[in-house]
Amino acid sequence: MKIVLQFAIVAMSIIAIFTALLFSGQTDIFLKALHASALFGFLSIVVLALIWYERKLLARIQMRIGPMRVGPFGILQTIADAIKLVTKEDIIPSETDKILYWLAPIVVFLPSFVVWTVVPFTPSLVIQEMELSLLFILASSTLSIVGLVMAGWSSANKYSVLGALRATAQLISYEIPIIITALTIAMLANSLNIIEIVLSQSSQPYLLLQPMGLLLFFIAALAELGRTPFDIYHAESELAGGPFLEYSGTHWSIFYLAEYFNTFLFATLVSLLFLGGWLGPWLPGIIWLFAKIFIVISIIFWIRGTYPRLRIDQLMEVGWKGLVPLSFTNFVLTAVFIYYKWPLWILGFLGLMSILVIMFAFKQQKSSQPPSIMLIPSSEVRHV
Amino acid sequence: MSNESTKNIESVDIMVNMGPQHPSTHGVFRMVLWVDGERVVELEPHIGYLHRGSEKISEGEIYPQVVTLFDRLDYLSNLNNEMAFCLAVEKLMEIEVPKRADYVRMILCELNRISSHMLFYGTMGLDAGAMTPIMYGFRERERIQKFFQSVTGARMMHNYIQIGGLREEPPKSFQGQLKEMLPQLSKAIEECDQLLTLNEVFLLRSKDIGIINGSDALELGLTGPCLRASGIVEDIRFTEPYSLYNEIDFNLPVGVTGDTWDRYAIRIAEMRESIKIIEQALELLPDIGETKAPGVRLIPRPPKGESYARVENPRGDLGVYIVSDGKDKPYRVKIRAPSFANLQALRKMSVGSYVADVVMILGSLDIVLGEVDR
Amino acid sequence: MFSGLKGLIITLKTGLRKPVTVQYPKMHAPIQERFMGFPALTWDFEVSEPYCVGCMVCIRNCPTQCMTATMGDNPLYAEGKSPRRKIVESFEINLGRCILCNICVEVCNFDAIEMSYEHELSTFERNGRRVGLAALLEMGKKYQKESSWIPPIAKGKSASKATSDREQAI
Numbered sequence: 033m034k035i036v037l038q039f040a041i042v043a044m045s046i047i048a049i050f051t052a053l054l055f056s057g058q059t060d061i062f063l064k065a066l067h068a069s070a071l072f073g074f075l076s077i078v079v080l081a082l083i084w085y086e087r088k089l090l091a092r093i094q095m096r097i098g099p100m101r102v103g104p105f106g107i108l109q110t111i112a113d114a115i116k117l118v119t120k121e122d123i124i125p126s127e128t129d130k131i132l133y134w135l136a137p138i139v140v141f142l143p144s145f146v147v148w149t150v151v152p153f154t155p156s157l158v159i160q161e162m163e164l165s166l167l168f169i170l171a172s173s174t175l176s177i178v179g180l181v182m183a184g185w186s187s188a189n190k191y192s193v194l195g196a197l198r199a200t201a202q203l204i205s206y207e208i209p210i211i212i213t214a215l216t217i218a219m220l221a222n223s224l225n226i227i228e229i230v231l232s233q234s235s236q237p238y239l240l241l242q243p244m245g246l247l248l249f250f251i252a253a254l255a256e257l258g259r260t261p262f263d264i265y266h267a268e269s270e271l272a273g274g275p276f277l278e279y280s281g282t283h284w285s286i287f288y289l290a291e292y293f294n295t296f297l298f299a300t301l302v303s304l305l306f307l308g309g310w311l312g313p314w315l316p317g318i319i320w321l322f323a324k325i326f327i328v329i330s331i332i333f334w335i336r337g338t339y340p341r342l343r344i345d346q347l348m349e350v351g352w353k354g355l356v357p358l359s360f361t362n363f364v365l366t367a368v369f370i371y372y373k374w375p376l377w378i379l380g381f382l383g384l385m386s387i388l389v390i391m392f393a394f395k396q397q398k399s400s401q402p403p404s405i406m407l408i409p410s411s412e413v414r415h416v
Numbered sequence: 417m418s419n420e421s422t423k424n425i426e427s428v429d430i431m432v433n434m435g436p437q438h439p440s441t442h443g444v445f446r447m448v449l450w451v452d453g454e455r456v457v458e459l460e461p462h463i464g465y466l467h468r469g470s471e472k473i474s475e476g477e478i479y480p481q482v483v484t485l486f487d488r489l490d491y492l493s494n495l496n497n498e499m500a501f502c503l504a505v506e507k508l509m510e511i512e513v514p515k516r517a518d519y520v521r522m523i524l525c526e527l528n529r530i531s532s533h534m535l536f537y538g539t540m541g542l543d544a545g546a547m548t549p550i551m552y553g554f555r556e557r558e559r560i561q562k563f564f565q566s567v568t569g570a571r572m573m574h575n576y577i578q579i580g581g582l583r584e585e586p587p588k589s590f591q592g593q594l595k596e597m598l599p600q601l602s603k604a605i606e607e608c609d610q611l612l613t614l615n616e617v618f619l620l621r622s623k624d625i626g627i628i629n630g631s632d633a634l635e636l637g638l639t640g641p642c643l644r645a646s647g648i649v650e651d652i653r654f655t656e657p658y659s660l661y662n663e664i665d666f667n668l669p670v671g672v673t674g675d676t677w678d679r680y681a682i683r684i685a686e687m688r689e690s691i692k693i694i695e696q697a698l699e700l701l702p703d704i705g706e707t708k709a710p711g712v713r714l715i716p717r718p719p720k721g722e723s724y725a726r727v728e729n730p731r732g733d734l735g736v737y738i739v740s741d742g743k744d745k746p747y748r749v750k751i752r753a754p755s756f757a758n759l760q761a762l763r764k765m766s767v768g769s770y771v772a773d774v775v776m777i778l779g780s781l782d783i784v785l786g787e788v789d790r
Numbered sequence: 791m792f793s794g795l796k797g798l799i800i801t802l803k804t805g806l807r808k809p810v811t812v813q814y815p816k817m818h819a820p821i822q823e824r825f826m827g828f829p830a831l832t833w834d835f836e837v838s839e840p841y842c843v844g845c846m847v848c849i850r851n852c853p854t855q856c857m858t859a860t861m862g863d864n865p866l867y868a869e870g871k872s873p874r875r876k877i878v879e880s881f882e883i884n885l886g887r888c889i890l891c892n893i894c895v896e897v898c899n900f901d902a903i904e905m906s907y908e909h910e911l912s913t914f915e916r917n918g919r920r921v922g923l924a925a926l927l928e929m930g931k932k933y934q935k936e937s938s939w940i941p942p943i944a945k946g947k948s949a950s951k952a953t954s955d956r957e958q959a960i
């Protein structure tokens with residue numbers, strides 16, 4: 033009964049806001065609000081499909097089939113899970129700071145939805161066209177870290193606080209490679225408007241000019257999202273359960289939703305900034321965009337199924353000792369190339385070479401002392 | 417914040433309780449850690465949550481019933497446990513097991529070793545954070561368990577190795593099934609190896625973690641792959657050979673540093689060696705032979721005396737000590753469980769390392785709580 | 791670097807393989823011929839009575855003491871139709887306690903009890919799987935039909951040879 037009441041209140045307040053907007057004469061704000069709600073609905077359906085796809089893909093990698101019962105091939109499984117989460121009892125520990133506890137999911141969730149208003153799916157399909165859309169996206173997605181700290185602190189649990197601080201450290205340190213690499217792309221395109229960045233890739237996608245940038249952005253995005261191999265802060269088999277330990281039911285599902293919105297956002301950013309967005313022959317642009325997003329997301333899930341996870345100090349090492357210097361070098365190199373107007377394909381070539389050099393350096397270091405064990409034949413053992 | 421202001425601040429170590437119900441302690445096992453920041457200062461294991469009184473129960477049961485108890489001790493390597501008990505009783509009664517039964521016993525024990533190590537591989541991956549190795553490991557376990565079902569009748573608690581030999585003749589499809597299964601197992605072991613062993617992230621998680629050197633290991637009573645990881649060449653199949661291991665040639669994997677990675681890699685190598693053992697035993701297997709030594713009753717009555725037998729469990733050195741007073745029930749059965757001794761090294765390995773490493777170290781010791789608590 | 795990429799290729803290859811899941815309860819993994827399910831009492835079709843005479847050897851040797859039975863005089867013996875002087879009157883097994891160890895089958899002198907292929911045990915009560923004589927005989931008849939059962943001892947052969955004979959028969 034309580035759930036029906038809550039649902040009714042939410043629905044009626046939304047309708048009230050819309051009618052107020054309609055009758056106040058601000059038709060363009062009303063239209064934008066309508067579009068934003070449609071976007072929210074569309075994104076929710078995309079998230080449902082993503083969760084289903086992740087479970088199926090991971091299952092196939094593990095030689096099993098994923099959900100099959102609820103709906104044909106398990107399509108409705110996510111809806112069943114969502115219903116289960118919403119109808120669960122909201123257990124709130126007694127010593128929590130109530131206001132912070134209730135605000136934390138909202139602070140985590142809102143930035144991850146607000147940035148979607150400036151992401152262009154095609155040059156005409158964007159809710160609010162902004163000149164500084166890239167800057168807006170990167171700046172807003174940093175705001176959800178505050179929500180993480182609020183969540184960890186307000187649960188009266190020392191492990192949540194530890195987990196929240198660890199998560200904050202991880203997320204803040206991996207913002208730097210993301211921002212620097214995005215700035216490199218903005219330098220190459222000479223604008224911060226995503227639409228112009230994509231249009232300037234009509235001759236070649238930035239993948240060819242910045243292979244190193246793509247790798248760095250991708251790995252840093254994995255760490256930002258909290259995906260394996262960087263998912264220590266919400267891993268269950270580790271000690272501290274992370275900042276979301278005390279959340280259950282609807283509260284937790286908002287965090288989960290925010291995580292998947294973010295995954296979709298970063299996959300879209302990779303496709304827009306590096307892979308050429310909606311550009312492509314024959315097919316309409318939006319199909320190209322979704323195909324590219326699909327490939328990037330599949331790679332993200334594929335990596336999740338294969339790699340173990342890093343410890344928190346190793347994670348920080350990889351970030352500060354590996355990604356940050358590399359991203360700065362990439363940035364300076366690109367700046368030099370642009371200033372002296374050297375041909376840019378050399379830049380791409382240099383990027384590829386540096387990736388290969390780093391890989392071979394790893395291999396050299398390993399094969400000089402490869403980890404191995406001795407195999408002693410039985411004749412020798414029996415002798416002794 | 418200068419050094420002056422932090423000098424008089426008292427700091428307390430946080431006590432973290434990895435309670436009996438935890439996804440990464442393998443079984444009901446409780447660890448209390450005192451943690452200073454991220455480093456472990458002190459570790460206290462609490463066991464006994466799975467104590468079932470096996471030794472006391474076996475004083476009131478006839479010998480075939482005690483075999484079923486031993487099945488359930490280390491529930492991942494049932495046939496090795498049955499083997500230990502039967503060897504002890506056969507030593508006491510001075511029975512010689514017929515050759516065919518002995519070869520079949522050896523083949524089944526080595527298959528059980530592979531299946532136990534596959535589970536170790538899966539849980540090690542899960543502790544490190546990878547979620548696919550466990551599925552691959554259990555896929556291979558399914559293959560082996562299906563084979564066991566066709567030979568012994570049960571997937572896990574077999575009650576097949578009995579005093580004097582086997583319970584019944586292996587089926588006609590025994591050799592055919594094995595010849596079909598062994599190449600599949602080899603291929604799967606290679607796949608599992610390539611997925612995890614040299615993975616960079618896994619190496620970061622397991623190299624130089626939980627190091628214990630040879631003399632410390634010997635003092636603490638470690639046996640099995642954990643001891644061999646520290647460089648000591650010691651395997652009961654070589655030092656006190658039982659069954660027909662003297663006629664088989666296989667390599668012994670021995671580690672170099674004594675860290676978690678060595679303990680893991682030795683078990684993967686042992687799986688390959690087990691396949692070699694099974695192939696050689698299949699060739700030497702006589703076509704006809706008896707299943708039980710002649711003259712052994714269903715409910716034997718060993719003469720008065722005592723005996724001790726050791727086998728190489730997948731976890732180490734399993735020892736069974738039997739005192740008999742001539743009746744059909746043993747007077748005392750004492751079990752020396754390898755996981756119980758291995759667990760004592762946990763504290764030495766973990767103090768000073770990170771909290772996330774304790775999970776990996778515990779996983780690499782490969783304890784089974786059924787054995788620790790009996 | 792490269793070993794990690796090798797791992798990715800392995801997961802890609804397994805991703806393209808056929809999955810190994812058996813969708814229970816729609817499908818069932820095949821049960822092997824020697825599978826030891828729950829014990830069941832066998833029925834002598836020639837004389838139309840159970841093989842079991844109620845001698846209690848299996849009950850005495852059960853590790854978990856999950857069986858009870860009573861023995862009674864056989865009315866068919868008095869009529870001269872059956873060689874058994876005594877016959878089982880009631881037999882109860884608490885299937886929740888049985889550990890499927892096969893000891894009762896080994897010690898039985900009359901081929902009366904066999905491990906059937908039943909293994910699906912779910913009830914809503916704690917001691918809900920206590921089966922009586924009628925249910926056990928039903929299970930036994932089903933098992934005898936499924937496995938073309940030849941009573942080992944009654945035909946004068948030893949138990950292990952009977953198993954290999956059973957395989958040859960199938």
